[in-house]
Amino acid sequence: MGCGVKLVEINRDTTICISIALKPGNFGAVVQNAAYKAIGLNFIYKPFGIEPSDLPHAVKAVKALKIRGCGVSMPYKVDVMKYLDKIDEKAKKIGAVNTIVNSNGTLEGYNTDYHGAKIALEKIFNPKGKTVLIIGAGGAARAISLALKELGAEKIFITNRTQEKAESLADEFGLQAIKFEDIKKTKSDLFINATPVGMNPENDKMVIDSSFLNNFKAVLDVVTAPPETLLMREAKKKGLIVIPGYVMSLYQSAKQFELYTGKEAPLDVMKKSLIDIWGIKDW
Structure with missing residues (x-):
């Protein structure tokens, strides 16, 4: 992507992160994958589109497939809460979850929005x-x-x-x-x-x-x-x-990265990935 990043081979040890939405976009895939590659993490991120009736099955799949992290987008941020094991106090106060972290089979919801x-x-x-x-x-x-x-x-x-x-x-x-x-x-x-x-x-x-x-x-x-x-x-x-929505989303995605990986997000790399892909000039 022209970000000067290191490529990571996908293998059986690759940690998977996903996102679920009715109409998935590429934002998370662009910034998260750029960040993983930049610091040499064996992680990948893939967005998925799901129908409302499939929401409980998708959450079960996160646990069953040992998916490390799952972003949650419109319109599932409220409904997803009832399928989780734990809810972070801030997310509980907000009444919505946009980030799920799978810690050894326990699904905890956060709100990075x-x-x-x-x-x-x-x-x-x-x-x-x-x-x-x-x-x-x-x-x-x-x-x-x-x-x-x-x-x-x-x-x-x-x-x-x-x-x-x-x-x-x-x-x-x-x-x-x-x-x-x-x-x-x-x-x-x-x-x-x-x-x-x-x-x-x-x-x-x-x-x-x-x-x-x-x-x-x-x-x-x-x-x-x-x-x-x-x-x-x-x-x-x-x-x-x-x-712009992408500014808010950049900072929420950086917080997601830290929750998924336990490492500080390479914010400059994530920002540059958006500039390279979308040609954003007014930042």
């Missing part, structure tokens, strides 16, 4: 004392909500097409739920898309009308494929600060 969101926000647009509007009420919204609360956001609005989900999450995290149709008259410092809207192959879609972007100063889009979504492009046109 929280770490990724917290670091990305601190580096690009610190929400301390600011107002925020989140669209979405799934696992990503849960992790981001806790990160925002811990970073000192003054007020957090949340909405979802299913109003009951937004109200439930608002009650749980101390947020303020608003109706989806009220987005157009809600102003805040930061807008967060915590839904898959805009993800490949439907990358011509936006979760809100572009005219509503005038209500915000900054945008965070959790979508990583494509690396620059329509929402991000429209936000840049209007002069807004943009926090």
Whole structure:
């Protein structure tokens, strides 16, 4: 991949890590495999697409096949919890898991989305004392909500097409739920898309009308494929600060790497792998 990395031969001793999602992407495979090769680890990482009915079987396979780590993506971050042996305290508080670590047959769930969101926000647009509007009420919204609360956001609005989900999450995290149709008259410092809207192959879609972007100063889009979504492009046109999903995902993936391997993540290598593969220039 042009990263100056050492190639590792796959054999019977190779440690396997995977990810599961309804619509799997290549992000994890790119950054994790680059990191393994860079420090000479006999590890490989492979994303899998699974149907909702296969979720319990996939988790059983992680244990049966002695798979070391498993990333969990939309829409399984909440449902997967009931199939695990242990849940990390932070993930328990969030109510969602995006990382499973298999320690000698014991499956423990973690949430590294929280770490990724917290670091990305601190580096690009610190929400301390600011107002925020989140669209979405799934696992990503849960992790981001806790990160925002811990970073000192003054007020957090949340909405979802299913109003009951937004109200439930608002009650749980101390947020303020608003109706989806009220987005157009809600102003805040930061807008967060915590839904898959805009993800490949439907990358011509936006979760809100572009005219509503005038209500915000900054945008965070959790979508990583494509690396620059329509929402991000429209936000840049209007002069807004943009926090790309790949920045949040890079830091959460680095935390996953450390949980899987017990070693410090080679962050520069992981970052360069994205630049080489996707041609990202605006970092």
